[in-house]
Amino acid sequence: EPEVTQTPSHQVTQMGQEVILRCVPISNHLYFYWYRQILGQKVEFLVSFYNNEISEKSEIFDDQFSVERPDGSNFTLKIRSTKLEDSAMYFCASVWNGDGTVAFFGQGTRLTVV
Amino acid sequence: SQQGEEDPQALSIQEGENATMNCSYKTSINNLQWYRQNSGRGLVHLILIRSNEREKHSGRLRVTLDTSKKSSSLLITASRAADTASYFCATAPFGNEKLTFGTGTRLTIIP
Numbered sequence: 001e002p003e004v005t006q007t008p009s010h011q012v013t014q015m016g017q018e019v020i021l022r023c024v025p026i027s028n029h030l031y032f033y034w035y036r037q038i039l040g041q042k043v044e045f046l047v048s049f050y051n052n053e054i055s056e057k058s059e060i061f062d063d064q065f066s067v068e069r070p071d072g073s074n075f076t077l078k079i080r081s082t083k084l085e086d087s088a089m090y091f092c093a094s095v096w097n098g099d100g101t102v103a104f105f106g107q108g109t110r111l112t113v114v
Numbered sequence: 115s116q117q118g119e120e121d122p123q124a125l126s127i128q129e130g131e132n133a134t135m136n137c138s139y140k141t142s143i144n145n146l147q148w149y150r151q152n153s154g155r156g157l158v159h160l161i162l163i164r165s166n167e168r169e170k171h172s173g174r175l176r177v178t179l180d181t182s183k184k185s186s187s188l189l190i191t192a193s194r195a196a197d198t199a200s201y202f203c204a205t206a207p208f209g210n211e212k213l214t215f216g217t218g219t220r221l222t223i224i225p
Contacts, residue, residue: 031211043157043202043215056212091157095211102147103204103213107156 002026006092006106013082013113021077021109023092031095032075033103034067036060036088043091049075082113119216120203126222133190135219137203138183144208146179148188151200151218160188160201190221198223 005024013019025032034046047057049067066078075094079086089110093103120137127133137146148160163170163179163186170177176189190197200220204213 033212035213035215042217043204043213045212045214048210048212056210089154093157093213101211102159102162103211104159105149105157110154 002104004092004094004104004106006090006109008109009107010110011112013111015084015113016081019079019082019111021079021090021092021111023075023077023106024073025075025092025094026096026104027073029094029096029104031055031097032069033093033095034077035091035093035105037091037108038088046077046090079111082111084113087111087113120201120219122219123217124220124222126224127193129193129195129223129225131193133193133197133221133223135188135201135221137186137188137216139186139203139205139214139216140184141205141207143181143205144210145206146177146186147204147206147213148175148177148186149202149204149215151202153199157202193221193223195223195225197221 007022032049035043037043045058047061048055064080068076089108091108092106095103143165145162145164147162149157151157161172161175161177163177174191179186200218202218203216
């Protein structure tokens with residue numbers, strides 16, 4: 001069964017460093033998302049991406065964050081200068097189309113900022 | 115209450131019993147989905163129910179949706195130890211696949 005894959009599974013970084021989280025969505029899907037989950041809290045929407053551009057972003061997704069689909073298969077989330085409060089599990093998701101279909105999530109990247 | 119709020123927050127039952135979790139939401143939705151998350155792991159999609167549906171079944175899962183009350187319930191019948199996980203409801207509005215997740219119910223099945 002097709003699946004969304006994320007790398008790395010765990011990343012530890014020093015505060016102020018840049019990190020790039022990688023995702024390979026399901027190949028024929030058209031909509032891509034990043035969500036995050038701070039430990040013990042609910043899953044929060046960060047950004048949606050369609051047709052090679054951001055379609056919606058949350059308040060969390062400030063100038064420190066960016067997304068890119070550089071080569072038609074990978075979908076990346078970059079955090080330019082990490083803060084301690086960026087420590088969380090980051091999930092990538094993809095959806096086939098925009099008509100109420102299922103979102104498939106990756107296994108997540110646990111980001112720890114020290 | 116928040117958009118997508120589950121109750122109870124935690125539930126412990128004996129293996130073989132049925133588990134019921136509830137979710138309430140605030141805004142109009144296109145569909146509501148239930149996900150399972152094992153500790154520290156990814157989100158696994160369980161079932162999707164559309165706004166024009168009232169009940170849906172998938173194996174041991176039964177989901178109901180009451181749009182007039184803006185609520186949904188997830189019933190897991192004949193629970194197993196492997197069902198131990200956190201369960202989240204997530205709503206999607208019309209014209210947008212962005213999901214708004216609830217706070218989750220932590221289900222523990224006691225063997």
